[in-house]
Amino acid sequence: MNPSTVQATVIVDELVRCGVRDAVLCPGSRNAPLSFALHAADAEGRLRLHVRVDERGAGFLAVGLGLRSRRAVPVVCTSGTAVANLHPAVLEASYNGAPLVAITTDRPIELHGTGAGQTIEQAGLFGHAVRATEQLAIAERRAGQHGRWRSTVDRVVASALGTLSGDSGPAQLNVPFREPLVPDHEGDWPEPVTGRDGGKPWSGIAPRFEHLEPAELDPDASTLVIAGQGAHGPVPPELPVLAEPGSELWHRSLRTGMWLLPAALSGEAPWLFPDQVVVLGRPTMHRSVQRLLADERVAVFAVPPASAGRVRPQWTDLAGSVRGVGALPKSWAPHPAFGARWQHTDNTASHLLDASLDAEPWATGPALAASVVAALPADSLLFAGPSNPVRDIALAARPRDDVTVIGNRGVAGIDGVVSAAIGASLAHHGPGYALMGDLTFLHDAGGLLLGPDEPRPDLTIVVANDNGGSVFATLEQGAPEHAGAFERIFGTPLNADLSALCRAVGVEHTLATGTGDLLGALRPGRGPRVVEVPVNRSDRRALHHRLRAAVTRFS
Structure with a gap:
């Protein structure tokens, strides 16, 4: 076997020994050795492989998988701008603690500075966002390298899991490969490429939080x-x-x-x-x-x-x-x-909130959030989209102890929400749901592109389609004096046909125009599926004021 193939095989073997059960791969040439090694491990049932054609979505898929499973999840890409496209997901993982391992493949050092294509300075590209950056040396045809390769993989996984620090998050492993990049079977290799320590699991410990000294609180204070x-x-x-x-x-x-x-x-x-x-x-x-x-x-x-x-x-x-x-x-x-x-006041205010929501037209953002959360089966996962949906859940839904709610709240961006929700659902043992706005959905619509051999999640994506960015209506930008500019630069209506989009990518689409449609569409089933709910955003600012006035009538 050639050195690049051997090195990739050892890396994947050590990842599995470190507890990796899911890996995300983007196609490319320079990462071909790892692509073949991951494919072989998937075929052997040692891990589950997810292939995505877009690095940004792939990174967020890995974030979702790691956020829900709390296992390290590698995302593997080729060199050049492919690495840069992982950056949004790395930043989100850095701030939400998802144990993401960015395995970025590289040209060998002798090609740097020569004008070679797809060659950038990618080791350390993520700066302070990663818990660690490690780089492997070029593999050579000699014995004695495997231990160092495995030890480096161990350090990267430990850094991502926060094994020693308690601080989980992303880590980078940069791997330069020389050609040939595809497997061959010429010649013997001087040492075994799999089965370190007889295949025993890695001895690393799970993430832990090192408790600080107790804060000096006043025990008698409210x-x-x-x-x-x-x-x-x-x-x-x-x-x-x-x-x-x-x-x-x-x-x-x-x-x-x-x-x-x-x-x-x-x-x-x-x-x-x-x-x-x-x-x-x-x-x-x-x-x-x-x-x-x-x-x-x-x-x-x-x-x-x-x-x-x-x-x-x-x-x-x-x-x-x-x-x-x-x-x-x-x-x-x-x-x-x-x-x-607080509890007595909350009980009174909760009744007032329900009465006010019932008096509003169907499918306002808060009413939709309350209905979705109430209708979820026990042991469900709910991935809360940014901007209005997560706030609507916070303001209107009744909290439940039998539903797991997560989201991209590290940096709270609009990036990669569909992909992250898919990843989280694939790691969840039960039905998965996501609630997001139309702009968030469209921003990562490519996340719905799943190849015929890819694992498919039991995920229902509820899209509150208000044709734009209604979160701005409740902020300073939504004040009446800015009405002349609001629609174009903040509302940003796109008039997208979500049904046609779903049809193009082979995803089931349901248009829910009433409570019965919504409840029927939320029944568990294989996915991903999209449930579109038309929502009127023209009244969003006034609605918020009406609900606040209703809820605080107790005073």
């Missing part, structure tokens, strides 16, 4: 918990929790908490205003949370996300108001009165 992605507990049951969808604590979040928080800040509901706030993980969605954390009347403490960046530690402190960073005390029984006040 305390409110704000939880985002990466939150970890346990949290005493007496404490009121306002958690974003995607947080591990969302199942116990107060449903109308993000409607009630502005009322607490404004003085409409003074009985809900806390003396101290504990921020768990990384909440990013609600401006009222940032106003609370900046309020000088509140003592703010932070517990960093489970993957918080050990080289560059991170916790939520936009206002510079955090007084202490640590872990929640293990023995702490807060006084239940403050939590009871």
Whole structure:
């Protein structure tokens, strides 16, 4: 066998030994040795291979797989701009802690600086976004190399999993290959290429969080918990929790908490205003949370996300108001009165919210989110799209403890959501669902392109089609004085025919124009499938004001 084929075979063998069960591959010439090795491992049942023709979507597919499975997931690409197209997914993985391994193949060093095609400086291209960057030497026909190759793979996987640091995230392995790049069977190789340690599993440990010293909280103060992605507990049951969808604590979040928080800040509901706030993980969605954390009347403490960046530690402190960073005390029984006040108010406000949603036309964004979450089968996965959908879930849906909610909340971009949802669904043991807007769907419509031999997820994608970007309607840009420019530069209607698009890529499409259509389309079944729900965005800003007024009528 030629050296490139042997090196690729050893790399894949070690990845499997390190616990890799899914790998994503983009076709190319320079990565051909790894392509053949991955194909062989897939045929032998040692891992499951996913082939995608677009590197950006492939990277987000790997993010979704890793985010749900918590296993390292390699994405393999050829050299040049292919590597650069992984960058958005690497950034998302860096901020959401997904254990992504970018295996980027390269020209040998003697071709760098010569004008060779598809040749860039790609080792270190991802900068501080990766937990580690490793580069292998060119393989040669001699004994004694395998141990170093395997050790390098081990370090990359350990870095991605956060084995030693507790800080999971992306890592890069750059592998230069010399030609020939395809397998041959000429000559013997001086040592075995598979079966290190008799095929024993790698001894690396699972990701862990190194607990900080307990924060010096006032045990008698009225305390409110704000939880985002990466939150970890346990949290005493007496404490009121306002958690974003995607947080591990969302199942116990107060449903109308993000409607009630502005009322607490404004003085409409003074009985809900806390003396101290504990921020768990990384909440990013609600401006009222940032106003609370900046309020000088509140003592703010932070517990960093489970993957918080050990080289560059991170916790939520936009206002510079955090007084202490640590872990929640293990023995702490807060006084239940403050939590009871929040719970009683939330119960009242929840009834008011339901009545208000029922009075609105069918298929507003919040009503759709509430209906989708309520209709999901137990043990479902829900991938929440960015902008309005995840906020609609937060503002309208009843939290559930039998549904897993995740999303690309690391950088919260519109990139790769379809691909990431497919990846997460493939790693989930149960039916998968995604809720996203039409622009998010169209931005990654290529993620629906699955070859005939590719694993297909049980995934239903619900597209709230309001023909544009309605999230801007609730921001400053949506104010009446900007109406003349709004549609073209913020609303951006595209008038896309989603049915025709789905037909072109061979994906089932359903148009839901009523509750019955929606509920029928949400029954579990093989996918991916697309359920399009027309939504009117012209009233979005006024709708938000009506719902807030209705929910806070208790005051």
